[in-house]
Amino acid sequence: MLWIGVAFAAPARADGIEVRKAALISAEEGYVLEAEFDIALTHTLEEALNKGVPLYFALEFELIRPRWYWLNEKLANTRQQYRLSYNALTLQYRVGVRTLYQNFASLPEALGFMSRVRVRDIAETGALSKGSSYTAALRLRLDSSQLPRPFQVSAVGSREWSISSDWHRWTVSP
């Protein structure tokens, strides 16, 4: 495995999402994104989660080649959705990615699982040519459009209801 782009970010805030580490790794079957986040839910979000409201998170990744003479070329655009929910009956937290899921007895465990991300098939091997430099951008945010409707009204312009990491960009040069 070859680490071709690693980025370390600033320490986490009190609440919100921060990218702690992000890297694009060239593997045999293609490029793999590995990233670590610091996720801290706000009090309101945690309360809502514990009352049974499922929270949806969206992981968004872009890989572009900057071109000064034309629009930037978009090589990869990946979006992955996480569903974090709490089962009041069994007192378990569950994280679901696509059709897969995993149960956790406590919230920190569930968040810890979510904060370590490994996404395969970002791009095929050889899609990135050597000698060029690419820009990778990554962010993880709460998808407030998936919240129940009344929350969306509250979420408009409210920091309590929307947590998101900034776009984290780093340069990749294979």
Next chain:
Amino acid sequence: MSAALPPVRPALSSAWVRYLLILCVGLVAVVLFLLVTSSANPASFAERYPLLLALNGAVALMLTALVVFQLVTLRRRLKAGVFGSKLTLRLVLLFALMAVLPGALIYGMSVQFLARSIESWFEVRLDKALEGGLNLGRGMLDNTRRELEVKADALALALSRSAAEGQLTALKDLREHAGVQEATLFNERGDVLAYSGQGGTGLMPELPGAAAQQQFRAGNVYSTVEAIPEKGLYLRALVAVPGPAGEQRLLQLLQPVPKQLGQDAEAVQSGYREYQELTLSRRGLKRLYGVTLTLTLLLALLSAAALAFVLSDRLSAPIGALVEATRAVASGDFSQRAAVASRDEIGTLTQSFNSMTLQLAEARAQAERHQAALAQAKAYLESLLANLSAGVLAFDEELHLRAANHSAGTILGIDFTPLMGTAAARWPAAAPGVAELGQRIATEFTRGGNREWEQQVERPLEGRTQLLLLRGTRLPSGSEGGSVVVFDDITHLAEAQRAAAWAEVARRLAHEIHNPLTPIQLSAERLKAKLEGKLAEAEADMVERSTRTIVNQVSALKNMVEAFSQYARTPEPSLHELDLNSLTREVLTLYESSLGAAVRLELAAGLPPVMGDAVQLRQVIHNLLQNAQDALADTPGPRVTVASDEAGGMVRLTVTDNGCGVPDHVMRRAFEPYVTTKPKGTGLGLAIVKKIVEEHGGTAAIANVAPSGARVTIRLPAAARDVARRVTARAQV
């Protein structure tokens, strides 16, 4: 006048404001409709709501700007004191009040109602009941989990006794005996040693996760309730199976929660979740409805305010137009008509006003026509009077001068302007030139009463006597009484009449006297011839003297008759260009012997020629010199000055002597025939001079000079001017 007044109606609600308002109201309707419908439509809500809020906000801003603009405009108009703006303000306030009061009431009610009804959804009892249900479910699940744990313990004990070879059968028997769905035996490394499951659960056993194993190690027993998607709730129990060789084995039992129990628990849970969702979102809901309501109220109020401006403007506009039209009428402009916009009372009022204005305009036009006709008539009369050669003076009842025409001033040679309003009796004091005239007018009117009178007045003018014929009339004492005096300068007429009379006398005298003269002379000569030599010397001498006397006197009489007839019939002059200077010198040669050194010549050089008859003009000069010579007969140191010059297109010739001069009583009539100071003169010399000069278009004048002597001046028109006048006349023809 109208410039000082404030403008009545500037472009208040220009068309674009109205269009903007219509646009805004339309936008408000659309946006509010979208907001309300999307509140009820969850699918499109999320994307649209912020956009709709922004749109609503933008429209509200537009409306606010519009209202502020209208307010500022109204304020400016109020400050400028524009008529109708106060009414507009009152109407706007009224409309706004009408919009705000019900709006605020409904808004308050709605908000209160909304808050109450949303709060009423959430009750502590319901909360507790749901919590209790959830706890019940949890308790049930806990119980079944413990049961499974007990079963697992029992199974583990039983398994520990069985040999390793018979594990699978033992496990199967035990599982079936215990009534568990799935039983798996595996070692610490996770290798499955034995598995037994009920049909349909799949071939592969479900292994516990890493977290479960960790917990198990901590307490040697582990059980949990798991929700497996598409399978419902499952119970999982892990126990250690003591082995003979000290090797740790694990037994996992997997048992679905009874179907009914699972469904009920799930129902309780979902109910609880939904209730909690609602509880959490009530603030959001309140906010959503509150924002929608507030926006609706705001937009409605702003639209109402903006509409109020336009409506008030529309209501007060006809009044403003009426006021403007009234002002125009007051300042005399009848052309403005207020536009009739409505069919209500204001429209009727406007129509009445318009018809009134029309009538006023017609009345004024008629008055103007009459006035113009009067002015024309007056101007006609005035021009008639002005062009009248006779002088006309108008007096009021008290004989104060009211008007005088141009000819009056020209004839009298004075300006009547300072005499206006002066009584005729006081003229001698005010203007000595017309003293006799004023006095005569005053006397005649006082004496004559209402009858017409006619009088001749003589007055001196420029050294001669002017003869005026006055006719006075009292005007009928109607609207404007007073009297009118019409007068003419009849000096020339009188002179002409006198001259004609003299000419007739001269002609008759000449005729009557001339005829007997020749017989008288012949008879005297025959008497002398017959008696010659027949009488004694003394008688003969007496006859001789008497006869000579008779012949001489007859001869003198003949000369006199000759002069008379010459005066009576002066022939038509035949005009030629003449040099007056050379003519004068020519005549002077005849007087060289008699006057000689007494003559002084002051003839101007380059004198323009005059048009005249040489014979007649010679006669004129001759007469003048003769007069001078006669006047100087007894004067020591006689002197005669003959001068000529040109002035104002006239050639002037003066003959001045230093004789005894002319007495005043003779001076005034010096140019009339038979007026003479000389013992021997016929008195025709100057009369002939005047006659000839006037026939040549000139003038003659006589005056005394200081210290003694007289001067006769004649003026003849210069030929150049004469010719020019004739050329002009020809051109005009």
